[in-house]
Amino acid sequence: MIAAWRICREEWRYWSRSRLAIAAALLAAFVSVAAVTSTMAWVSAEASSRQTMQTAAEEAFRSQPDRHPHRMVHYGHYVFRTPAPLAVLDPGVDRLTGSVMFLEGHRQNSATFPPTYASPQVAGFERLTPAFTYQVLVPLLLIVVGFSVVARERELGTDVQLTAQGVRPGHVVLGKFSALFSLALLLMAPLVLGSVLATRGGEPASTAATLVFAYGLYLAFWSLAIVAISAHASRPALALLGGCVAWTLVAVVVPRIAADVGATASPVSGRIESDLALLEDLREVGDGHNVADPAFEGLRARVLAEYGAERPEDLPVNMRGIVAEASEARLTEVLNRYAEARMAAELQQAELTRRAAFLSPTAALRTVSMRTAGTDLENHHRFLRAAENARFDFVQELNRVHIQELSYIDDVNRNLDEASGIRARVSADNWRVLQSFDFAPAAAGERLRSAAPYLLLLLLWTVGTAWFALAGVRNTEGWLHAR
């Protein structure tokens, strides 16, 4: 144990004399601080502006004047997606998905204006988020700092001296790993701070802690991988080469190829294309604006029979509203069927892509991170469903107002002249039916459960790499001789 501690201390002493190691460590520190502060600033600005617009949209709806209730169905409403508190560390798909959605009767619109809409194109790599920094950049800089940890000893022949002093391979792995990992932990300070701040913003401690733990585990994997590669390489230069190749494959190439494989293996048709198929189906639902549409004949007869009335004019309720309500319900069923099919297909693509976790710990961490933060595909779908519920609720609430508050005769005659147009309006008090839209990611327990398998995989990667490092040190000349 003392031997491991000494090795660790010596490594730090070596780094402190190496300009290269200092430069790389400083660069990593600078980048991680910049990533956390800039993303926090960006996400919180985004969150507050979306919150402001959400309030403005709700105010606007509730302060509309007296109107025909169906006009309000088409006036519609806007919902904005407020980012999850941990999005300051991993914005995940939030950057790429629309932040605002127009809700109106008879249609499901897509979310527009993703945060990337007007943002400048930085070639190839995504913006400097903490997720990207710790998943991709920090490992590369750790490689630059530590590629020579074991290979250097071997090149200088100091491994023989270590053996002579009775140091065992396990001590070497532990010592070298501790040196690298303690540096990684120092570099994680901004991430830890960010997650503490996220708990202040309403994030449960369990998810915030799990996120930090997962990144810690991932950097432990890289620290071990660097020791392993360094131990297996015959020269420091080859260790750097090996680290670089491993990094390129694991952190850059495999996740990207996996995404392409996912897209190819189960293609999802474009939204416009499925909308066209959906329109075909919707024609059979009937036009809810047209009270005489043959599609609603059964409904009309049933309502008349229920009230023992001959004509719609004799009903105590508004037949046009009843037809609108029924048609909205039928139509929504079709809309939801398509929407659910689309989400299932997207999920299938994502599941396929996530299997890259077996080939790349970066892919594993990516999934853990997005799931824990609540910024994965499932949470995007959650938003889509929440928005659809909000849409359906306010439209049907307005249809109920239409049924109960507006007489059929006034309704039918609304276009005769201006006075009849005014008679066919209902009081603005009814617009208070609008519920406030408040979207939050899934509960902490659910997010943690969904992240657990990938976290386990990450753990396996780390354990496997530890073994690989140990095997590498055992094979260095010093201990081969000792055996």
Next chain:
Amino acid sequence: MRGSLRRELWFLLRDRHATRTVFAALLLSVLAIGMGLREVEMQQREVASLSSSTLVDLEASLDGQPDPGSAAYYGFRLVFDPPSALAFAAQGVRDDMPWKHRLRLLALEGQIYESDPGNPELRQAGRLDYSFLIGMLAPLLVILLLYDLVGRERRQNRYHLLAATGGNAETVLYWRAGLRSAALALALVCPFVGAALWSGAPGPDVLLLAAVAVCHISFWAALTVGVTRRIDSAATSAAVLLGAWVVAALAVPVVAAAVAERQYPVPEGGEILLTQRETVNRAWDLPEEHTMVAFVASHPTWEEYAEVSETFEWKWYYAFQQVGDESVSEESEALRRGIRERDRFMGLASWVSPPLLVERAFSGRAETDIAAYQRYEACARDYHRYLREAHYPMIFGAEPYDMDALLDLEALRDCSVAD
């Protein structure tokens, strides 16, 4: 000279490390191009199937419409920008920005921002397209291939021997680095040239991009040789080169983007939507003349038809849709201008970041950059204007309602053949 070439070629073929790197480059290049070609093919197939189903849908939805206003309300038409022959090499912004719209005569601002992007979690991983390979990964391959050339000779104490036999150690080194870079460049560029010519890309563009790729590889090769000659330890020089790569490929673009965002603010997209909707909907509560006066002020042609006598007339309906568009035209123009200015700034910044410069060159030629997106958006706006102008004579009553004429309108606009 031929002697040097033959000797170095022999060395190259016998150097396992070098042949492996070149082979890996070839593999990546073929893979990136294959994935790009497949993506383009999917997009082409989508355009074809959308075109035919739009026509079917248009005929079905216009069928039996009693007046031009309803025909315009229910008739959706397609405007699109098919992938160019070079799009396989650089997807550019086509993943994020819309390149196809189903439009109808309602307010355009409510429709133009609708996009049809793919699975966000897949897009979040990023793409390994050819421009990424050349811009971002090729420098790493060059470093891997060349960082140890001097170091190895020094280590094996052959450096001075080499200097003695080869005449000049420097010359030998340049030969070696040059030949290896050339092999790498061939492995990376040949598949591209083949695929580009096969998909019918214009020759000068292909030549230009191939030259860009070769220049980029040469730049990193020169940098690597320069650094390795000055630093004794191969590992240190490789680490310095990696640092240079991080700065050029990651730091400069990210910092430039942050500066661009601060320097050129754009109006909030959500605000544009909210304002536009307010204007459109307020019209219902205002006297019809109010809308018609505003409409006629910008479209005097329709002055004599602008009188609204009934409580609901389509001409009033479409007039307030257009007035709604005009109410946000300034913000909308400001948004486009901001995007353009930010992009111009990134163009300037790319002169200090070769990887960014390379990617911009590729997406520019492949017509998948911001400029191409804005050209498409202008084309879609132009198409919407065309539809308005074609419908208004019937809607305003200057011409009789003629369903056949509406069906004869251009129902599909291909923006790649415009201009």
